[in-house]
Amino acid sequence: MAKITKVSPLAPERFPDLPAIAGVSFATAAAGVKYAGRTDVMLAALCEGTNIAGVFTRSSTRSAAVLDCQEKIGAEAKGGAAILVNSGNSNAFTGAVGRESVAAVSAATAKALGLSEARVFTSSTGVIGERLPHDKIIGTLDGLKDGLSEASIAEAAKAIMTTDTFPKGASASYEVNGKTVSIAGIAKGSGMIAPDMATMLVYIFTDASMNQPDLQVMLSELTGPTFNSITVDSDTSTSDTLLLCATGKSGVSVARDDAAFKAALHKVMLDLAHQVVKDGEGATKFVEIRVSGAQDDSEAHTHALSIANSPLVKTAIAGEDPNWGRIVMAIGKSGAYADRDKLSIWFGNVLVARDGWVNPDYHEEDAADLMKKSEILIKIDLGLGAGASTVWTCDLTHGYIEINADYRS
Numbered sequence: 001m002a003k004i005t006k007v008s009p010l011a012p013e014r015f016p017d018l019p020a021i022a023g024v025s026f027a028t029a030a031a032g033v034k035y036a037g038r039t040d041v042m043l044a045a046l047c048e049g050t051n052i053a054g055v056f057t058r059s060s061t062r063s064a065a066v067l068d069c070q071e072k073i074g075a076e077a078k079g080g081a082a083i084l085v086n087s088g089n090s091n092a093f094t095g096a097v098g099r100e101s102v103a104a105v106s107a108a109t110a111k112a113l114g115l116s117e118a119r120v121f122t123s124s125t126g127v128i129g130e131r132l133p134h135d136k137i138i139g140t141l142d143g144l145k146d147g148l149s150e151a152s153i154a155e156a157a158k159a160i161m162t163t164d165t166f167p168k169g170a171s172a173s174y175e176v177n178g179k180t181v182s183i184a185g186i187a188k189g190s191g192m193i194a195p196d197m198a199t200m201l202v203y204i205f206t207d208a209s210m211n212q213p214d215l216q217v218m219l220s221e222l223t224g225p226t227f228n229s230i231t232v233d234s235d236t237s238t239s240d241t242l243l244l245c246a247t248g249k250s251g252v253s254v255a256r257d258d259a260a261f262k263a264a265l266h267k268v269m270l271d272l273a274h275q276v277v278k279d280g281e282g283a284t285k286f287v288e289i290r291v292s293g294a295q296d297d298s299e300a301h302t303h304a305l306s307i308a309n310s311p312l313v314k315t316a317i318a319g320e321d322p323n324w325g326r327i328v329m330a331i332g333k334s335g336a337y338a339d340r341d342k343l344s345i346w347f348g349n350v351l352v353a354r355d356g357w358v359n360p361d362y363h364e365e366d367a368a369d370l371m372k373k374s375e376i377l378i379k380i381d382l383g384l385g386a387g388a389s390t391v392w393t394c395d396l397t398h399g400y401i402e403i404n405a406d407y408r409s
Helices: 064-072 095-113 133-138 141-146 153-159 214-222 259-278 298-310 309-318 326-331 365-370 398-405
Strands: 024-029 041-046 051-056 081-089 121-128 168-176 179-188 202-206 242-246 286-294 342-347 352-354 375-383 387-394
Touching: 024 141, 024 153, 024 398, 041 141, 041 153, 051 064, 051 214, 064 095, 064 121, 064 242, 081 095, 081 202, 081 242, 095 121, 095 133, 095 141, 133 286, 153 168, 153 179, 168 242, 168 259, 179 259, 202 259, 214 242, 259 286, 259 387, 286 298, 298 309, 298 326, 298 375, 298 387, 309 326, 326 342, 326 375, 342 365, 352 365
Parallel strands: 081 121, 202 242, 286 375
Antiparallel strands: 024 041, 041 081, 051 242, 168 179, 179 202, 286 387, 342 352, 342 375
């Protein structure tokens, strides 16, 4: 694996205290799929009646596990359910044997927990093109079953890591008529991060009650401004999976237009998405790119992603160089409409350019000072309309090369 020796400088101080979600329990195991001396399998057991929604990668080479999950999403919530995740091997580009591995793991998990195979969701993350040693995973199931605990979500977050330098978790809660609704989620992701569904692997759990169609609609709506608005390296994974599970144990029913629940879920999703960017391979800067004044939101998003994915922009940020010409370049190549003579650019609150020309009051040392910060805001106004979009990314450093050059060794 890549030789990660230190935690990202953008990492939170510690893993957050996440609330236990009634109806969900976790266990982890060290199967030795790829990694030695660490856990690499996570099991989440879900109570009877849990509804599950999902969003997945649009990659044409998506993994066997993703294809299997897509087929199962939307099924009636009969009996309990389970999510089984392994790290170290993505079981992608493995042909028929990949499907056989998913079937074997699903069947063994269903048998161990007394579930229908249709209610077992698997994910695999890691190296592409290597056969999954599923017997090693199946061999951990008895221990996983015995070790299930509502309090083990932090250990679950660690077990799904690959090149991540820290486990990722987030939560939110609110009161409804004296009852507390809680949401807790974990994620993994560091590289091969670009929007084309959601992100990496993300598992979110709530004790609210919501029917599956409404749960799916809300998840899909919130994916756009969260996981579909981050990028580390413009590369879309074969294994991206986001599952949202509602156990109903709080006794609070939620509809698709419930503003309080939607706000809480958005908070958790955005927090996890930001943590993924902050753990971007080799990252030293967290960058928010805010585009306004586009002809519509879609065009604003296209411009924002063009800036966020530009290696020239990202390396300038890594070098703390306020090279606004690279912003101009990225807007010009995006494919969305722009008018050079209406363009304005800011680094933080420093107006760099306006009306298609450098601001006469601009002093580069002001912008250079802002570029030294660990969190940087870049704003662009296209002067064309009301379209707006915000995207988050990180810088591109030599650390990214080191991690990915060594990834399979």
